[in-house]
Amino acid sequence: MIRVLVTDGMEKSAIKELKAKGFEVVQEFYEADILGEKLKDFDVIVVRSATKLRQPVIDKAVGAGRLKLIIRGGVGVDNIDVAYAIENGIKVTNTPNASSASVAELAIAHMFAVSRFINISNVAMRQGIWDKKKYVGVEIAGKILGLVGFGRISRELAKKATALGMKVIYTDIVGKVNDCDEYEFFELDDLLKKADYVSLHIPFIKKHGATIGKDQLDMMKEGAFLINCARGGVVDEAALVEALDSGKLAGAGVDVFVEEPTRNEELVNHPKVSVTPHIGAATAEAQTRIGTEITSIILEYFK
Template sequence: MKKILITDGMDINAVNNLMEMGYDVEQRFYDEEELKEKIKNIDVIVVRSATKIRENIIDEAAKTGRLKLIIRGGVGLDNIDVEYARNRGIVVRNTPFASANAVAELVLCEMLVLARNVKIANLKLGEGIWDKKNLKGSEINGKTLGLVGFGNIARALADKAHKLGMDIIYTDIVRCEEKEDIFKFATFEEILKNADYITVHTPLTADTKYMFNENCFDMMKDTAFFINCARGGIVEENDLLRAIDAGSIAGAALDCFENEPLPLRELITNPKVTVTPHIGASTEEAQARIAEEIVTIIEDYFQINNVVGGVM
């Protein structure tokens, strides 16, 4: 019987489906030292962001050669040493489509919160201050949305924002030729200089580490907003904080941080910064879709390798 370890939780219906298919499923988080031992005796590991699969863990798995499949329930793979695992003969997969709508909706939500000064209004009302006259916001209709990276999430967001009357510009290594009439390709610098809202949709890599820094924020409009629901390390957070405090940009919304779960205190308490604790994919619907996709990945893998129902 093939053994599956789910370390960071998964939809219970999908877990039950796997067990009904004949897989031995364990749901439990292991710290690094415990995981080094556990990894030797499982066939599949399913993780989210809490569990890190680094070279030392992969080396332990290679001692028995039993681990065949690592699945990241989500889009980003920065918590897995992907190439190292693949070089060891371990397949690495993620679920790039299942959470796209959920994340896109959160980004749109953050844009509206920034546009209408919702956080500042909440803070003032909580202090007993009725400051209606100083809380005049703006509308996103007619504004320019700049997307850095144009994958599944960004395209879902672009569709929604366009329907709300926004102009869409984007940059990516691949152009979106099928919708060039409504989504306009631009350089990174053009987005920084022209967008009213800039959102990030790139993975965290050596090339994207701190790609948003002091120079970038200096190029943005002083009325522009910055939104990051991708990965924290893409942004130099101290530079962002200085830009907001100096009035170089109007504000920011962040769902991810370089240091999770203890982000920079000065950033998360700034009244011009809206923050959430990495909840982009945290909807009931998205989690169900992610789990369904994971079940499909597992079943397809073992069927291809002549294993039916988890049993050789």
């Protein structure tokens, strides 16, 4: 029997379908020092962001020769040593289509939150404070949204932002995208100087460090907003707090952090910041789509 280990949870209907198709599904989270040994008894592992599949874990699995497939439920695979797994005969894949709409909607939610003080006024009112005159915000219609990275999530966000009356510009490591002429391409530095809102949709590459640090924040417009629903680490958190304190940035929406769960109380409690605990794909619809896509990948691989 083909055995599937699900370490970070999966939609119930997807698990039910796999079991109905004859797969054994085990739902259990293991710390890294134990995970490698456990993987000797599984053909597939399904992870989200909590489980880290680094070289030492992969080495133990490879030694047994059973593990054939690693599936990341979601988009980013920075918690997996992908190249090393592939070199050792293990296929690595993700579910890139499933959560695009959900993450795009969360980015917009953060944009509204910091533009209209929803984040801080919500807290103040619960404390009995009526600061109506203090919360004079800005409209997002007519503003320029700069997208850093132009993959599936960015394109979904571009469509939604355009419908809300924003002008969308973008940058991407591959350069200008041929089939998106309705949006204007800029190099990163020029985009940062031009955009009223900057939303990040790029992976974190540890050896490269933060994509948005002090120098990049200094380039941004006075009173601009930064949204990060991509990956912790792509923004220098200390530099971001400094930019908010100085008034360089009017606000920031943050769903992802360098350390998760984050212990950066200065950032989380900042009055100009709207924060969520890495919930970009946490909608019922996205979870259903992720589960369906994972099931399809497994069934296709073992057909």
